[in-house]
Amino acid sequence: xxxxxxxxxxGVKASIFMGIFYAIAMLVIFLTGYSAIPGNMDELxxxxxxxxxGESGTQIAGQLxxxxxxxxxxNLSNEKxxxxxxxxxxxxxxxxxxNFSENAxxxxxxxxxFTVNEATATMVSSSMNSVVxxxxxxxxxxxxxxxxxxxxxxxxxxxxQATAIADQVENAYVGNYVxxxxxxxxxHNNMLPMFLTMACYVGAxxxxxxxxxxxxxxxGKASKAKLFAYVQGSALIIAVLATVFALLVAFLIADLDTDxxxxxxxxxxxxxxxxxxxxxxxxxxxxxxxxxxNIPVLLSQxxxxxxxxxxxxxxxxxxxxxxxxxxxxxxxSYFAVMFGSTEQSPYLWGLAAxxxxxxxxxIIIVTFVHKKVPVNAEAxxxxxxxxxxPIMK
Numbered sequence: 001x002x003x004x005x006x007x008x009x010x011g012v013k014a015s016i017f018m019g020i021f022y023a024i025a026m027l028v029i030f031l032t033g034y035s036a037i038p039g040n041m042d043e044l045x046x047x048x049x050x051x052x053x054g055e056s057g058t059q060i061a062g063q064l065x066x067x068x069x070x071x072x073x074x075n076l077s078n079e080k081x082x083x084x085x086x087x088x089x090x091x092x093x094x095x096x097x098x099n100f101s102e103n104a105x106x107x108x109x110x111x112x113x114f115t116v117n118e119a120t121a122t123m124v125s126s127s128m129n130s131v132v133x134x135x136x137x138x139x140x141x142x143x144x145x146x147x148x149x150x151x152x153x154x155x156x157x158x159x160x161q162a163t164a165i166a167d168q169v170e171n172a173y174v175g176n177y178v179x180x181x182x183x184x185x186x187x188h189n190n191m192l193p194m195f196l197t198m199a200c201y202v203g204a205x206x207x208x209x210x211x212x213x214x215x216x217x218x219x220g221k222a223s224k225a226k227l228f229a230y231v232q233g234s235a236l237i238i239a240v241l242a243t244v245f246a247l248l249v250a251f252l253i254a255d256l257d258t259d260x261x262x263x264x265x266x267x268x269x270x271x272x273x274x275x276x277x278x279x280x281x282x283x284x285x286x287x288x289x290x291x292x293x294n295i296p297v298l299l300s301q302x303x304x305x306x307x308x309x310x311x312x313x314x315x316x317x318x319x320x321x322x323x324x325x326x327x328x329x330x331x332x333s334y335f336a337v338m339f340g341s342t343e344q345s346p347y348l349w350g351l352a353a354x355x356x357x358x359x360x361x362x363i364i365i366v367t368f369v370h371k372k373v374p375v376n377a378e379a380x381x382x383x384x385x386x387x388x389x390p391i392m393k
Contacts, residue, residue, distance in 0.1 A: 001221040006230045007237075011214035015207040019238040019272075022203035023246035027195060031188045031253040041127060044091040046070040047081040054101020056110070061096060064135070085117050092116055092128045094135075112139070181339045184255035192254045193334030194307040196246060197327050200268055201301070203242055204275035205294050207235060211276075212283040212290075220373040228366050231280075232273075232359070239272035256338060263337050267330065267348065274326040274351055277358035284365045301327040326354050 006012060046068060050061040065072045070091070076084070081093045095113040103110045114132040116125055183190050211231045218227055243265050250256065256264075278297075282290030303309075304318040305327040311319055322328040333347035 001218060001226075003230055003233060006214070006218065006227075007234065009214045009217065011210040011217065012234050015210040015214075015234065016238050016241060018206045018210070019203040019242035020245050022206065023199050023242040024249060027199050027246055027249040027253075031192070031195060031249065042069050042071070044070045044124065044127075045073060045089065046092045046094065047073045047076050047084065047090045048094045048096075049076060049078045049081050050074070050096045051078065051098040052096045052100040053098065056101040057096040060112075060139070064094060068131070082115060085115060088117060091124050092131065183339050186255070189254050191307070192250060192256075193331045193338065194302075194305060196250060196264075196268065196334060197271065197305065197330040198302070199246055200242065200271050200330075201275040201298065201327055203238075204235075204272050205279040205291075205298060207238055208276050208279035208283050208294070209288055209291055211235060212280055213288065216287070219370075220375060223375055224366055224370060224372065228363065235273060235276045236269075239269045239276070242272060243268040260337055263344070264334070267333055267337070267351070270348070270351055270355065271326055271330045274355035274358065277355060277362055278326055280362050281358060281365070284362055285369065301325045304328055305331040307331050324354060326351060329354065 048061050048064055050057050052058070061074065065074060073090070078093070078095045081090065081095070084090050085093050093115040095115070097111060097113070100110050100112070114135070116128045116132070211234055215227050215231050218230075222230070246268060247261065247265055251258070251261070279290075279294045282293040284290075300318065300321050304314060304321040304325050306322065311322055314322065329347045329351040333344050333351065336342050336344040336347065
């Protein structure tokens with residue numbers, strides 16, 4: 001049996017189709033879906049509860065209602081708003097207590113409560129955290145000036161001089177916000193390393209089932225070693241084809257520099273081969289039922305790939321998975337090459353090690369677990385059929 005004949009098998013053709021299909025479908029759906037962030041953030045609802053009867057509370061509530069880029073609701077009690085927040089009907093509840101103005105005028109601590117429900121989408125909680133930080137910074141600067149001015153007036157310092165001193169107090173501290181390895185706006189950019197990795201991995205998982213099926217279907221038509229080489233060669237072809245279509249979609253939708261194209265393409269091919277061999281382990285062992293084991297392995301890697309949390313935050317199981325996970329090394333390598341977070345090479349070496357290790361395991365399985373089938377079995381069947389034909393006539 002020649003390689004060209006092997007490529008013509010239904011399972012191989014299906015693998016090529018699924019590799020391309022998953023690369024396009026997953027990337028188009030995920031990248032276009034997440035590109036709505038932050039564009040559609042104004043659809044989130046925020047409740048502002050003002051229990052203060054004084055001028056300061058009313059002024060701040062009005063300013064926040066006008067300046068915040070969300071749907072604002074001011075007609076709720078604090079208790080009702082917190083209940084609605086617990087049901088994720090609001091993204092943030094801002095509560096101005098009843099003694100707010102009084103405390104501010106007396107130079108005491110004037111407190112505003114910002115309540116966020118973290119048991120919600122990660123993007124919502126992180127965005128609200130940023131919003132609260134910005135509000136607190138602005139209010140802190142504003143009230144430091146007012147408080148300083150009030151104290152100086154109580155000390156009988158002339159008003160003009162008190163204002164000048166208060167301005168000095170405000171400007172004594174300047175927050176310097178520095179961005180390292182800036183990621184372009186849009187969650188589709190931030191999540192691109194994970195999406196590229198997942199699209200590749202899922203396609204490789206499906207291909208592992210189909211190509212190993214083609215391997216078993218072809219037993220007796222070629223040696224185990226030759227068929228195993230055919231399987232790896234077919235996987236490599238699919239890896240290249242899927243990479244072409246995946247990167248076409250990624251570079252059209254996401255904000256990527258074309259000068260990293262070759263680096264990303266090379267890694268995507270390496271990832272496919274690593275993921276394919278990892279998924280093929282269970283398929284070589286127990287056939288199509290191996291998909292049952294491959295699914296939880298995939299899901300575990302979506303947690304352990306480092307896209308949402310670092311290793312330091314992972315539980316022990318996910319920490320272990322991250323060290324043998326193609327997805328972890330791929331995601332971290334993509335962050336490095338796309339956004340310059342760190343060196344790419346250590347993660348590429350890790351990905352290559354997973355690929356080599358998984359392929360060696362598959363070689364051992366094919367060598368010692370799969371029984372040897374005579375290569376001439378097909379020829380014997382033809383001879384039998386030729387001799388049997390005249391008898392039947």
